Amino acid sequence: MNDHAIRRILIVGGGTAGWMAAAAFSSLLDRRDLEILLVESDEIGTVGVGEATIPPLQAFNHMIGVDEDEFLAASQGTFKLGIEFVDWGATGERYFHPFGPHGQDYRGVQFHQFYLRELKRRPLPDIREWSMSGVAAELGRFTRPALNSPMPLPQLSYAFHFDAGLYGQFLRRQSEARGVKRIEGKIVDVTLDGESGHLRSVKLADGGSVDGDLFIDCSGFRGLLIEEKLGAGYEDWSHWLPCDRAVAVPSRFARPPEPFTRSTARAAGWQWRIPLQHRMGNGLVYSSAYLSPEQAEELLLANLEAEALAPPRHLSFTAGRRRVAWSANVVSLGLSSGFVEPLESTSIHLVQSGIAKLLALFPDKRFNPVERDEYNRQMQDVFEDVRDFIILHYKATRRDDSDFWNYCRNMEVPDSLAAKLDLWRAKGRIFRQGCELFATPSWVAVLLGQGVVPEEQEPAANAMDSELMTNAMEQMRLSYRRTAEQMPSHAEFITKNCAAKTDPLVPA
Numbered sequence: 001m002n003d004h005a006i007r008r009i010l011i012v013g014g015g016t017a018g019w020m021a022a023a024a025f026s027s028l029l030d031r032r033d034l035e036i037l038l039v040e041s042d043e044i045g046t047v048g049v050g051e052a053t054i055p056p057l058q059a060f061n062h063m064i065g066v067d068e069d070e071f072l073a074a075s076q077g078t079f080k081l082g083i084e085f086v087d088w089g090a091t092g093e094r095y096f097h098p099f100g101p102h103g104q105d106y107r108g109v110q111f112h113q114f115y116l117r118e119l120k121r122r123p124l125p126d127i128r129e130w131s132m133s134g135v136a137a138e139l140g141r142f143t144r145p146a147l148n149s150p151m152p153l154p155q156l157s158y159a160f161h162f163d164a165g166l167y168g169q170f171l172r173r174q175s176e177a178r179g180v181k182r183i184e185g186k187i188v189d190v191t192l193d194g195e196s197g198h199l200r201s202v203k204l205a206d207g208g209s210v211d212g213d214l215f216i217d218c219s220g221f222r223g224l225l226i227e228e229k230l231g232a233g234y235e236d237w238s239h240w241l242p243c244d245r246a247v248a249v250p251s252r253f254a255r256p257p258e259p260f261t262r263s264t265a266r267a268a269g270w271q272w273r274i275p276l277q278h279r280m281g282n283g284l285v286y287s288s289a290y291l292s293p294e295q296a297e298e299l300l301l302a303n304l305e306a307e308a309l310a311p312p313r314h315l316s317f318t319a320g321r322r323r324v325a326w327s328a329n330v331v332s333l334g335l336s337s338g339f340v341e342p343l344e345s346t347s348i349h350l351v352q353s354g355i356a357k358l359l360a361l362f363p364d365k366r367f368n369p370v371e372r373d374e375y376n377r378q379m380q381d382v383f384e385d386v387r388d389f390i391i392l393h394y395k396a397t398r399r400d401d402s403d404f405w406n407y408c409r410n411m412e413v414p415d416s417l418a419a420k421l422d423l424w425r426a427k428g429r430i431f432r433q434g435c436e437l438f439a440t441p442s443w444v445a446v447l448l449g450q451g452v453v454p455e456e457q458e459p460a461a462n463a464m465d466s467e468l469m470t471n472a473m474e475q476m477r478l479s480y481r482r483t484a485e486q487m488p489s490h491a492e493f494i495t496k497n498c499a500a501k502t503d504p505l506v507p508a
């Protein structure tokens, strides 16, 4: 280990972000001369919502040695094959954004191009019929593809729903077993080194103080270190993402848990429905310019499928990102680095992405600015890509039944999204830029699902013989359906593999 090596990492905050960071650093960094400390305040607590994820979390769990069944049992977890969107394009419409690809590409032409071509010639079922995850979700089925599973099962892609608080506690146990020291206490002051502008230590309410070489700010929305101490600045995106409040409430089950999230558009926002093993997670995300907290709570409670299990919790936020995620010797992760609303379940992924990039650009005590600048550039790209995809859902609507939707439909969008929409509208093309999180099938699902149909398709898609195409598409469609029909139900799969020790899957 060189003289400049980081010897002590101090993580501030024990929410999902803090414990994900602790678990990753304790399992992936050389620990021979490195201490990892985490400070959290029981009095302040965590955000306590955040239940849906996206498929890359599988890789994170694998990387830090988490057994999938064990963690699902510990966090009341279920499987997620995508998101069902209700009333987004127009009231009365629904579509599915599945994980994984649509159909099979052929001779370098993407499947959706053939689908667009056929759509002009004859009525076609929803493109979801050509998605392994989409069809399995529709039938309420689930299985894990094995390495040698025959096609099309390997196309099944999945993520998880879980209680984020329990996931955090699971990672805490794992981290503490690997030597991470947890300090309970409220930070009341932060000391800076006058010369370098770097953080030296944090002072606790009980008078103690803890120093560190590298500080990870996981203190939630307030950004205790990155903003309150270092003034990194916040880029406000609320003109594109006007929802700034949420109210959340758990409820009993009206039926066995389905393997997908549901998002239902409401007059001034949208409502989530996330099935866990022991309860349903529900929440309404809304814009306070169009709906009061009392109206929001009433609307949420009126739209539950079964009895509420706790009083509703209200939260406020501003969509946006910290201008610099890494400043001096502080790297912000989680809510302290920014928040793009939970419509596509991306927050926990942004934590994962920040951790992975920090490991790839891990500093030493000299804090070479090129590493910091590269990290900040990459995190800006990731946040902006997610932002554009979320804005798409609001912009691509035909709803005109409320001031909120009229605003969203007519708003200007970022140039990067406008360019993407132009390319799509002309010939159905989507290009994934750099390390963009959402791939072509995600954009296709949302665009077609919300009724944005391109005028034409790529010329190469027209080259294939019509009859051959019709037959090939029908064969593919049937193979997805037959494969899904052979899977166990989602509830059966959970009961057999990863049921929580308490609260079995019994609908109310």
Ligand SMILES: Cc1cc2nc3c(=O)[nH]c(=O)nc-3n(C[C@H](O)[C@H](O)[C@H](O)COP(=O)(O)OP(=O)(O)OC[C@H]3O[C@@H](n4cnc5c(N)ncnc54)[C@H](O)[C@@H]3O)c2cc1C
Pocket (backbone or CB within 6 Å): 012, 013, 014, 015, 016, 017, 018, 039, 040, 041, 042, 044, 045, 046, 047, 048, 049, 050, 051, 052, 053, 164, 185, 186, 187, 188, 218, 219, 220, 221, 224, 246, 248, 283, 315, 317, 333, 334, 335, 336, 342, 345, 346, 347, 348, 349
């Ligand atoms: C309405 C809503 C819905 C969401 N849904 C999803 C979802 O479906 N999927 C998803 O991926 N994400 C979702 N998220 C985001 C997700 O909840 C968070 O990204 C995730 O939980 C990480 O939070 P965090 O750890 O950054 O912050 P927090 O949970 O707020 O944790 C902050 C920590 O900092 C500590 N702290 C703060 N100040 C001090 C102090 N002075 N001294 C000591 N400790 C301190 C607190 O005690 C706490 O431990 C949602 C968020 C919201 C608001």
